[in-house]
Amino acid sequence: MKKIIKTLFRLVCNLMIMPLIGLYILLIQVANKDAVFSAFSQFLSLFPGKLGAYFRASFYHFTMQHCDLDTVISFGALLSQQDTELQSGCYIGPHSNIGKCRIEANCLLGSGVHILSGKEQHNFDDIDRPLNQQGGKFTKVVIGEDSWLGNGAIVMANVGKKCIVAAGAVVVNDVPDYAIVAGNPAKIIKMRK
Structure with a gap:
């Protein structure tokens, strides 16, 4: 019965969010898609409680x-990026900031987790040009799947399946499957398998 009620509630939220989706579709015709997506994300992030979580998932x-x-x-x-993928069972904690990524099934992200769009977002090789004019590359x-990123972790490289990233860790290099990493830069402290 609980599953039926949740399904009906999701359906109602899907219907309620349709005017916002219509506005989004109109705006991306005339403006940068990621900028519009980011603006809508900021707006939707302010809806509290379970209703807000359902609205965000629907949108x-x-x-x-x-x-x-x-x-x-x-x-x-x-x-911040429309090209993001969230698989089944993902939990993203409060005040997290998610860039271009694929978060596989059953992952848990604590509060304040930041996933950057790779580690080459900003070029800084030319000291004669301002940083904001040097561009970069989003990856x-x-x-x-089934990984846990602790509160305040910053991730700019791939994390394998069934990993644990300690709170406050800064992941700058790929993390292999089953690893537990901590520190800045994050290092393997133990393997789960």
Whole structure:
């Protein structure tokens, strides 16, 4: 019975979010798609409680490359790239900031987790040009299934499946499957398998 009620509630949220999706579709015709997506993400991040989580999942389901409806995207969490993928059972904690990435099934992200769009977002080789004019390259970071990223972790490289990233860790290099990493830069402290 609980599953039926949740399904009906998701359906109602999907219907309620349709005017916002219509506005989003209109705006991306005349403006930068990621800028519009980011603005809508900022707006939706302010809706509190379970209703807000359902609204966010519904909106992202229709606007991102992939977002399962059973994902939980908490209050204050911002998604900046439409090319992001959230698989089934993902939980994104409050005040997280998610760039271009694929978060696989059953991952948990604590509060204040930042997933950057790779580690080459900003070029800085030319000291004669301002940094904001040097460009960069966004790459899709992959967080493997059933991994847990602790509060305040900063991730700019791939994390394997069934990994644990300690709170406050800064991941700058790929993390192999089953690893537990901590520190800045993050180092393997133990293997789970």
